Amino acid sequence: MLCMGFIPPNQVHLAVHYGVKASVAESSIAEAYAAVARDAGRVLDVHVKVGDCSPALESTLTH
Amino acid sequence: MGRFGVSLDDAANLAKYVTDTPELAMEGMYTHFSAADDDDMLYHVEHQVQNLDSVVESTRAQGIKVPMVHCANSAATMRGTQFHRDMVRVGISLYVWLCNLARHSPALTYSVVQVRPATRHWRCCSARGLPPSAVMAHPSRASEASAQGAQRGVWQHIHGRARRELCSGAYWIW
Numbered sequence: 001m002l003c004m005g006f007i008p009p010n011q012v013h014l015a016v017h018y019g020v021k022a023s024v025a026e027s028s029i030a031e032a033y034a035a036v037a038r039d040a041g042r043v044l045d046v047h048v049k050v051g052d053c054s055p056a057l058e059s060t061l062t063h
Numbered sequence: 064m065g066r067f068g069v070s071l072d073d074a075a076n077l078a079k080y081v082t083d084t085p086e087l088a089m090e091g092m093y094t095h096f097s098a099a100d101d102d103d104m105l106y107h108v109e110h111q112v113q114n115l116d117s118v119v120e121s122t123r124a125q126g127i128k129v130p131m132v133h134c135a136n137s138a139a140t141m142r143g144t145q146f147h148r149d150m151v152r153v154g155i156s157l158y159v160w161l162c163n164l165a166r167h168s169p170a171l172t173y174s175v176v177q178v179r180p181a182t183r184h185w186r187c188c189s190a191r192g193l194p195p196s197a198v199m200a201h202p203s204r205a206s207e208a209s210a211q212g213a214q215r216g217v218w219q220h221i222h223g224r225a226r227r228e229l230c231s232g233a234y235w236i237w
Contacts, residue, residue, distance in 0.1 A: 025069045037086035047091040048078050051068030052111045
């Protein structure tokens with residue numbers, strides 16, 4: 001099961017515990033996830049989310 | 064980083080970091096379409112796929128394994144195999160929702176597929192707090208007063224509705 005939404009680092013231990021795969025889009029978040037997985041002695045499967053790189057569209061959808 | 068994912072320039076670096084980190088396992092790369100069911104936005108969908116393919120190719124060229132690539136949501140899945148890659152993510156169409164693409168494209172043919180839920184019970188491992196205003200989207204629960212009551216009401220509403228309509232195969236829009 002892949003969680004495509006953002007998982008806050010303070011909740012990613014649940015994903016690690018239940019074997020839910022996480023998506024990452026930022027290295028700092030990946031680092032936080034890795035720290036949690038390390039503490040749990042587990043490996044977290046991740047999918048790298050690539051943005052559409054369209055600032056105009058992102059701005060449109062944000063508002 | 065973009066709001067909806069890592070930038071094209073940084074994607075390979077992020078993939079390398081994941082690959083080099085023992086506690087993380089690189090399982091795939093993906094993107095998500097914001098408006099794949101909108102014919103007016105098709106050019107953007109195609110451009111986004113090209114960008115994803117380009118990133119995956121450059122990442123693999125650096126010796127980084129990318130086991131799985133995916134991008135197609137319900138609408139892109141219906142548009143055709145040019146968007147499918149290694150897997151598709153049919154979400155809302157599982158609830159018998161025919162996207163705008165299917166509604167407004169007479170040439171598009173589709174068949175009715177009988178589905179049944181793979182699971183009947185879900186174990187809740189996390190819940191987010193909802194503001195009292197959130198319950199206003201659900202008139203039947205609008206009388207719930209407290210935030211806690213609202214959250215419980217919405218959850219029961221979702222669970223009951225999903226269970227009832229998945230089993231009946233009824234039309235469901237959430």
